Amino acid sequence: MAERSAQSGHEPHDAPAAWGFDSPGGWGGGYGTGSGGGIPDRFGGSSAQQGGVIAVVLLGLARNVWAFGLELGALAVLTAPVVLGAARGWPIVGGLGSGLLLALLLGVGPMRRLAGRARHEAMTRRCWHRAVRALGRANTGAWHGGQVAVRSVARRPAGDVLDVRVPVGGTVADLEKAAEALGVVLEIRQVRVRRDPDNARQARVSLIRRDPLSAAAPAWPHTEAERLSLWEPIPVGVDEDGQPVTLTLPERNVLLGGEPGAGKSAALSLLVATAALDPNVRLHLLDGKLVELAGWAGCADSTAGVQVEDANLLLARLRADMDARYLSLLANRARKVAPDSGLPLHLVVIDELAHYLLNGERKERTLFAELMRDLVARGRAAGIIVIAATQKPQHDVIPTALRDLFGFRWALRCSTPQASDTVLGAGWAGQGHTASDIDSAHRGVGQLLHEGAQPIRLRSHYLDDPTLATIAARAETLRRSVAGQQLTGDTAQQEQTR
Numbered sequence: 001m002a003e004r005s006a007q008s009g010h011e012p013h014d015a016p017a018a019w020g021f022d023s024p025g026g027w028g029g030g031y032g033t034g035s036g037g038g039i040p041d042r043f044g045g046s047s048a049q050q051g052g053v054i055a056v057v058l059l060g061l062a063r064n065v066w067a068f069g070l071e072l073g074a075l076a077v078l079t080a081p082v083v084l085g086a087a088r089g090w091p092i093v094g095g096l097g098s099g100l101l102l103a104l105l106l107g108v109g110p111m112r113r114l115a116g117r118a119r120h121e122a123m124t125r126r127c128w129h130r131a132v133r134a135l136g137r138a139n140t141g142a143w144h145g146g147q148v149a150v151r152s153v154a155r156r157p158a159g160d161v162l163d164v165r166v167p168v169g170g171t172v173a174d175l176e177k178a179a180e181a182l183g184v185v186l187e188i189r190q191v192r193v194r195r196d197p198d199n200a201r202q203a204r205v206s207l208i209r210r211d212p213l214s215a216a217a218p219a220w221p222h223t224e225a226e227r228l229s230l231w232e233p234i235p236v237g238v239d240e241d242g243q244p245v246t247l248t249l250p251e252r253n254v255l256l257g258g259e260p261g262a263g264k265s266a267a268l269s270l271l272v273a274t275a276a277l278d279p280n281v282r283l284h285l286l287d288g289k290l291v292e293l294a295g296w297a298g299c300a301d302s303t304a305g306v307q308v309e310d311a312n313l314l315l316a317r318l319r320a321d322m323d324a325r326y327l328s329l330l331a332n333r334a335r336k337v338a339p340d341s342g343l344p345l346h347l348v349v350i351d352e353l354a355h356y357l358l359n360g361e362r363k364e365r366t367l368f369a370e371l372m373r374d375l376v377a378r379g380r381a382a383g384i385i386v387i388a389a390t391q392k393p394q395h396d397v398i399p400t401a402l403r404d405l406f407g408f409r410w411a412l413r414c415s416t417p418q419a420s421d422t423v424l425g426a427g428w429a430g431q432g433h434t435a436s437d438i439d440s441a442h443r444g445v446g447q448l449l450h451e452g453a454q455p456i457r458l459r460s461h462y463l464d465d466p467t468l469a470t471i472a473a474r475a476e477t478l479r480r481s482v483a484g485q486q487l488t489g490d491t492a493q494q495e496q497t498r
């Protein structure tokens with residue numbers, strides 16, 4: 001009942017209880033209803049008992065007819081010409097009619113795909129309802145019965161996504177608790193329940209059948225771009241549903257963490273490439289490994305290598321810029337840098353943050369931490385964005401006063417749930433969002449905590465070295481040409497004023 005109602009857009013959730021399909025006793029629940037009353041018949045049972053049995057059998061039959069409505073409907077349509085033909089004495093015409101319908105269904109691509117999708121959806125709904133009923137019958141404590149109506153089913157690379165509605169008396173929290181047990185009944189990889197933030201009765205349930213992130217992400221959509229804007233969302237990868245994931249940087253700072261070789265520098269390169277292709281962005285590169293960001297040096301306004309003193313000089317200049325900007329914002333009665341304010345964004349990229357916090361003189365290290373903290377804390381409105389990658393974001397490496405200021409967190413593969421939590425923030429691993437269960441072979445897979453309420457699992461796009469070199473060369477040419485145009489414009493203006 002619930003299945004058909006959901007398909008036809010009616011309220012499906014209350015019907016099963018009215019039909020008595022979904023009592024915790026399930027199919028067996030109706031057998032005892034007639035005991036203790038009625039007139040004994042000649043087979044030894046009361047007529048009330050017999051009536052109960054017949055009712056249960058009929059209801060079971062009705063439910064199956066309803067559940068298999070799509071298949072039965074298709075069968076009825078396909079065989080209708082044969083039946084009608086036979087009734088009218090034209091069996092051959094009828095047979096040809098049915099054959100034609102079957103050929104259309106199987107032979108015409110869009111029809112076949114439509115039928116395949118509809119059948120998959122019907123099967124998914126049946127499996128779901130069967131699993132929820134089975135759990136209700138098992139009375140595990142996680143779910144006490146009551147049908148969870150399926151409003152829609154969408155097929156995704158990872159499996160299926162169901163929009164569901166819990167019955168009156170139940171809660172989405174109950175469903176979340178039952179997720180593990182439902183996964184067992186369905187014999188799939190995982191059941192994930194996400195509550196609808198706007199409706200306590202609704203939830204989105206992902207039936208994860210396979211790891212969609214085991215295959216490499218598609219090519220970066222901006223690989224061929226001539227020019228980009230750092231104000232726009234940056235495509236960084238695909239999520240488990242195969243949907244693009246984007247990151248919007250202005251007014252944000254990003255901390256990337258993960259074990260060696262997890263894909264931090266590769267993920268950083270997507271953000272740096274975007275900034276490089278925006279000639280209005282001032283790029284500042286701090287490369288604790290010297291080679292990771294070297295390809296972008298031709299697009300950078302300033303760079304620092306392994307020396308902490310150099311990094312401090314760079315950050316100190318930026319801080320002076322930031323203070324000057326706030327004065328200019330104040331003079332213009334503006335509160336922050338906006339796309340039309342004419343002030344360029346500054347992108348500060350630090351690969352291997354821990355290097356600068358662990359090496360060199362203590363005084364230098366302390367100064368670095370203080371300059372960083374100040375930039376991350378106050379840089380937002382001044383258009384200064386800091387993105388930093390590190391293998392070790394633990395508090396003994398990165399002061400928590402600094403780490404906690406990063407709004408966006410991106411955890412690539414980590415060795416332990418605790419390590420994952422140091423990147424994403426305390427408590428996420430306990431809620432099932434951890435980068436410690438990522439297969440080490442799946443590089444670039446991670447958990448990204450950004451705009452949404454919870455981290456999302458994604459695989460980042462990957463730019464190999466030749467592609468990086470091509471993009472960097474294109475960005476350098478673009479920047480040179482824009483700088484040339486600006487110079488020509490400035491000279492013309494000076495001559496006019498003379």
Ligand SMILES: Nc1ncnc2c1ncn2[C@@H]1O[C@H](COP(=O)(O)OP(=O)(O)OP(=O)(O)O)[C@@H](O)[C@H]1O
Pocket residue numbers: 216217258259260261262263264265266267391412443444445459460461462
């Ligand atoms: N998204 C991705 N898709 C496919 N392969 C990737 C991806 N990201 C990284 N890799 C592979 O993993 C390798 C290591 O990546 P990367 O250098 O970014 O790791 P890292 O986390 O920065 O390591 P380290 O901490 O040692 O600097 C890359 O050279 C590349 O071969």
Ligand SMILES: [Mg+2]
Pocket residue numbers: 264265266292351
């Ligand atoms: Mg790296």
